[in-house]
Amino acid sequence: MSGQSVINENSIMEGLRRAFRSDGTASGDFTLRDPIPLGNGKTINGASSAEIREIVARLNSAKSKSESSFQWENEAEFSLVALDQIGAFDRFFEDKAFEGQGDNPVTFKVGKPSREFAAYLLCKFVENPALLTSPRTRMILNRMRQGIDRNALSYDPVAGDSLFDVIAGGLRATTLQITAAKSRADFEALANSFLFHAAYNTDAAARIGLETMFRPQAIQRVRRSQNGFFDAPRQTYDADLVHHYLMGVAAEIPLLEYLAYYHIAEHFFGKVFNEDLIDQVRSSITDPSFSARRDKDINSIIKIVTKIKGQIKDEGGMNEQRSLKLVLDKFVNIPRLVADLNAYDVSLVDHYANSDVPFAGASKVSLGANDEEAVRSAIAKRIYKVRNALVHAKEGELPKYAPFAHDEELAREIPLMRFAAEQIVIAQGKVL
Known part of the structure; x- marks a missing residue:
């Protein structure tokens, strides 16, 4: 649990307020000031308290947790960090699924985070004051807001109808989701096996871990001079x-x-x-x-x-x-x-x-x-x-x-x- 954020309804709600600059709530729900139009003609008005409770319960029910992963009985999700500067790994594997064989077949899928993992990442950068005041966090939040803009060319329409799908797309993070037919206890070994197999066959490398934008130690640089004093x-x-x-x-x-x-x-x-x-x-x-x-x-x-x-x-x-x-x-x-x-x-x-x-x-x-x-x-x-x-x-x-x-x-x-x-x-x- 080292490095794990506190995950509860309050932390997720605070993350939503900061991300979307909205304090509007009704009956414990999170309500956006302006509904978000989706590509299918629907709109998202916010997130219900029931959905938030469901996400919290799902994350906290994981059998094993770390700073960059959640593992349940027969599935797991790992945050990935690409090890190249040109995004080759994400471009090659994004939104692709690979099915294994055997008595307990395993499916690997690389892409944007699940709703639950997106909520976790929201808690991750909201909880740390240094992250909140960093230029990179402001960039992330602005990127998320641009991502929900119907005129933003960089945003792909949300497939689902959840605000957390919007967050997952706006964060531009990548996760590896692994699903097994039966219960397993070796999901991290499976994840590393997939990453080796990917690097061996494509020269596109990634590792398990959080991107630097979510790691306070990585962004707390010593700034001896502020702009204008250099x-x-x-x-x-x-x-x-x-x-x-x-x-x-x-x-x-x-x-x-x-x-x-x-x-x-x-x-x-x-x-x-x-x-x-x-x-x-x-x-x-x-x-x-x-x-x-x-x-x-x-x-x-x-x-x-x-x-x-x-x-x-x-x-x-x-x-x-x-x-x-x-x-x-x-x-x-x-x-x-x-x-x-x-x-x-x-x-x-x-x-x-x-x-x-x-x-x-x-x-x-x-x-x-x-x-x-x-x-x-x-x-x-x-x-x-x-x-x-x-x-x-x-x-x-x-x-x-x-x-x-x-x-x-x-x-x-x-x-x-x-x-x-x-x-x-x-x-x-x-x-x-």
């Missing part, structure tokens, strides 16, 4: 770092976003690692107790270098976690990092202090601790373990990141990596 840059930045940063900002998949920001820190691993080795040797030979005439003092230098070379050999390269920590030491200011996190989401600092990352085996980080050295070490450890979970996926190794299944957890780790990466980029800037 000014010209005062520094130039390293092109490689900028390209990694732009890839992260543009990425729709959390895994790619996280790794793009991580690559910014990784860019300096070799440099800081070598600098650290030089500093250790320099510190030893410039110490007043050091004498080039004493063999034991020369041996102490040799031990430092040998130890580092041994670590490199054992680990197949430099110690990346230590290198990450050195990068944080060199470029990242902890108070500024905390301030950026608080400006983005005031709950994140407490989240990092009180929650580990199960899919990565990463420990808690108390960003407000007085010992900044310890804080940077803890940050480096958490970031590095998350990175390892993303890039290593050997069978049987635990913990392990599961694509899409852990995206919600990973999304909460991205701000820590992003804001650290931003400071690294800015630290390399050259004044114009």
Whole structure:
């Protein structure tokens, strides 16, 4: 039930009021100010309280629920997110049904949401203040209102006679509806099977999940400048770092976003690692107790270098976690990092202090601790373990990141990596 909206008559009614800018009700029904004309000569005047109660009961009777799915005894519905930029999946599969065979045949249908799922999505973006005030939500609501306009070229006539059919069309969301002849408990496996089969045969890919427009974390971007206050840059930045940063900002998949920001820190691993080795040797030979005439003092230098070379050999390269920590030491200011996190989401600092990352085996980080050295070490450890979970996926190794299944957890780790990466980029800037 993680991420599930509260679904009741009040939440649906509030969604209808906001979507259609109407407060008109009669006997508990939702009444539109202006009836909606349909292509069949009928009109829709609103939604009855009986229909709303029926939808609520249907959604709450699901045996299994998640942020992006409802599953009943012999049917299920999953929200889908296309993984291409040109809508190939929706165009190929929209409103098509595919029937299976066997003793318990299964039917797969891709298209606009059911009335029930449309009502759920209405609750989803209505319940969160950040979604309600976002430009994207305003766009969704305007699109829905345009969709019911008889003169709107983009709107297809509603096949049914329910206001929730209008909502389903206006949201432009896509769902996969699966129906079985008998009761089943493996609908998610069936959904993933269909998505693999579709991608294998058509190169059109989609995944189970909510589109970004319904996910508050995805639209709560840090906006340091409002329109009218944006000014010209005062520094130039390293092109490689900028390209990694732009890839992260543009990425729709959390895994790619996280790794793009991580690559910014990784860019300096070799440099800081070598600098650290030089500093250790320099510190030893410039110490007043050091004498080039004493063999034991020369041996102490040799031990430092040998130890580092041994670590490199054992680990197949430099110690990346230590290198990450050195990068944080060199470029990242902890108070500024905390301030950026608080400006983005005031709950994140407490989240990092009180929650580990199960899919990565990463420990808690108390960003407000007085010992900044310890804080940077803890940050480096958490970031590095998350990175390892993303890039290593050997069978049987635990913990392990599961694509899409852990995206919600990973999304909460991205701000820590992003804001650290931003400071690294800015630290390399050259004044114009």
